[in-house]
Amino acid sequence: MRIVIVGGVAAGMSAAMQVKRRRADAEIVVLERGDFVAYGACGIPYNLEDPARDIEDLVVRTPQEFRAHGIDVRLRHEVLSIDPARKLVRVRHAAGIWDLEYDRLIVATGASPLVPPIRGVDRPGVHVLRDLSDAAKIKQRIAGGEVARAVIVGGGYIGMEMAEALRQRGIAVTVVERLGRVVFGFEPAISDIVRDELLRLDVRVETDASVDSIDEQLSVHTSAGTVAADLVLVSVGVRPNVALARDAGIALGPTGAIAVDEGMRTSLPDVFAAGDCAEAHHLVADSPAYIPLGTTANKQGKVAGANAAGAHEVFAGIVGTAAFRVFEVEVGRTGLGRADIERAGRDDLVSISTHASRGHAFPGSAPLTTVLFVERDTGRLVGAQMAGRGVVGTRIDVFATALHANMTVDDIERLDLAYAPPIAPVYDPILIAASVARKDLERARRG
């Protein structure tokens, strides 16, 4: 029994370990086109921030460690095509091209950064964050003292994390965002908090600014003017790497990523997919979603590996939880956002509240802003967003748990949550948000 895994980052290596645990006798071959496997890509900004850290400390397990577990990890091996009829993959390596047979195949090809068609985007000095090697190059340039000014094209959450990282290294940073505000997937009230935090740390923010070109001196010409730079980072989103799967006849879903069932099976027999190349079932929307994140990739990889080894495990789905930090501000969301709601033709109530993060008069207490999306007829929570200088990520987890349990805002208002001055005020911002939403709902129903 040979199980071949294409891609060796989060999903691929989780799958490999799971196969090994379940079927010690299986031959497991991981084909990774890059130079590293099993690294925490999400940790890249925080690694760049600290000159003392080696980029390779993001590697959770080395190929040698996997090999010691009996997993055959091959770096710089690119899979060119899949032949599902003959059950083999065509592999290219420096040594040549050959075919490798599989009994079960797991596609974990990940995602790639979008590169917009900007003139000059391919110049040296313009970077994207595709993998650890890209991060290593940026870190090397900073260490070499070459970077006094950086432009980040794209105001998404990775752009925010990178703005912090570069600023912490003493670099003058400008964020250029095509849309009207940063982190556009969040409500304006949340975007404003993020923008204010960027401005507080002297990050320049140019919104409504599309990039026309990047010239030889690396000056970035936008619809709002020109910004000089020594380093340009393009971070405008990712797309799933599906060419290999699509060309093999594996069905893609409505989002453009690989369609999978709850056992991570694709449309082809004995072929599984997991991670940033695949869809996940969104439990609140009750439809397939494409929200590539490391945590989902790990969980999907585990289920794909288990089932490739003959088990019947299930990845139940996601509720769209995501969080990031920028300087001292934490930001999180879960469930449906405005775009999801509009796409689905829903008419949910949007309720905004702000409340202290800690007890009365406790030092370091700061306002947290919460946006809730609530189904009007039932009062059921369908989405939550939060931002502020305090614990937001794990508060979003409470809302995520409430989504899993189909709770209404009344249910949430009745939760018995922790109170201690250093941890939370008497009424946690979660309870305040639910209470405000309930009252907003009552008001909307009355008139």
Add this chain to the structure above:
Amino acid sequence: MRIVIVGGVAAGMSAAMQVKRRRADAEIVVLERGDFVAYGACGIPYNLEDPARDIEDLVVRTPQEFRAHGIDVRLRHEVLSIDPARKLVRVRHAAGIWDLEYDRLIVATGASPLVPPIRGVDRPGVHVLRDLSDAAKIKQRIAGGEVARAVIVGGGYIGMEMAEALRQRGIAVTVVERLGRVVFGFEPAISDIVRDELLRLDVRVETDASVDSIDEQLSVHTSAGTVAADLVLVSVGVRPNVALARDAGIALGPTGAIAVDEGMRTSLPDVFAAGDCAEAHHLVADSPAYIPLGTTANKQGKVAGANAAGAHEVFAGIVGTAAFRVFEVEVGRTGLGRADIERAGRDDLVSISTHASRGHAFPGSAPLTTVLFVERDTGRLVGAQMAGRGVVGTRIDVFATALHANMTVDDIERLDLAYAPPIAPVYDPILIAASVARKDLERARRG
């Protein structure tokens, strides 16, 4: 319509504000025997910690502010008795004793610290934390430079918070605990983390040490030896102030606190009770519980006030959530603990796990230890405890939400929780704890 409220701290003042909101015409009289109303007693240790803060900054609203809202707040007014037949309370004040009629009465008499029968416990220099005045006295003594050494009798969570506060003021602190470990309401694995944090900050910890006497020099003589002190704080728990209610014929519950229904009604018509003098329905145990906490007091006060004003509000109950911090360690619990489980004759599985608080290689990541109590037949979570140097309080809130939703450990393992290196690892300690508990359960079922 006159509504009389006995006690003006958390529950009493929440009730008063709620009555005012619902019935602007009602006459509201709050009778408080102490010198302050509406203060955050839970904030006392953090106030003492900071010499620059005035003790009165713990007051959330002054009597003047309440009076501006039309609430008649009377300090240093003690209620001596209730005559439910004639619907009046007998009140004592410096000016004399008189009767005051009520249409509705809310008993919010709070709790008092237990004072164990130790010889010398009534000496000057031996303190209990009954109210803000007691805290003011302690703060004054510290400010006067009188306190180089303190002994805290009692290793509960208030003892822990006070150990931190006094230590931060440069005072040598010894905690004396009669039982075998500090914070005995938690599992040993949690107590150990708290003890280690105390030791790290040079707090002496004497367990299995009962106090025999406190002598004239304030030396504390225990079964384990003698500790010299300039200040002794006795903090061995609280009991509900129920004498007034009991003498009036109001029924007490099995815990010894005032029995209330979900509308905060007592056994007497037109008499409500709320806060630290009253029971609350424990949703997991499905029985009355006495867990006096500021957050429950506020919520119960609101419901008592609303219903005294003629509404039909409900306080659904608690799941036993509580949290505290000692130095850098956060500690929390929710649901049933070992004592509850043994008392109920239950046979729940106890599962312990430890996992990182933050992403791989992220600075400041620290182990968090989680204990879960799980119903063996169903896999349903019935209790959770957690401790470590990271975000614990709001993680306990996730478990509390899971308890409200009757989730099993399988359900919890499938939660889509936030992941970002500064916030949580790929698998949050919550997910790891659920996964370990599921496996422990499977192992226990097999044999």
